């Protein structure tokens with residue numbers, strides 16, 4: 083079996099308006115540190131005290147990590163055996179940063195596809211989610227980006243992506259429903275249009291929802 087490595091094309095993805103579309107992709111850590119110190123001051127904190135001395139730097143480091151996607155190789159293989167059933171990876175953990183409140187949202191992703199000519203290493207499905215998670219995000223956009231990426235890179239007969247996440251901006255403030263999950267989905271091709279495939283995919287992801 084030959085392995086076809088094709089590296090994630092940063093420029094192509096940027097042109098598609100994906101990662102860094104919100105924060106321009108360049109993090110000025112010094113400026114983030116200054117801004118964090120100003121925020122603390124505005125919040126009435128004693129920034130000059132010893133206990134907060136390192137906080138602006140830590141804040142800058144944390145945001146830099148949360149907003150810097152890690153490139154990876156999207157290894158695909160020819161579907162030599164002509165496998166033509168759904169391939170589903172369930173409950174892949176992820177976390178991201180809500181662009182409206184700069185607070186995390188976290189949960190699990192369920193990804194399924196109906197293979198065409200090629201299949202992809204299962205671990206890569208998690209990497210794709212992580213890649214697009216490292217951005218100022220909304221859950222709907224993250225869901226769509228993962229589905230579009232798989233559709234484009236793998237050209238499968240169908241793709242389904244379901245994300246279930248708890249948003250700290252919802253559970254810690256505002257309506258304060260601890261543990262409430264927001265569910266989003268993006269279905270493409272046969273996973274959307276073929277009733278049996280769609281039902282099979284949704285049954286698998288619904289089962290996981292109830293298990294949690």
Ligand SMILES: [Zn+2]
Pocket residue numbers: 180181182183184185249251252
């Ligand atoms: Zn939010």
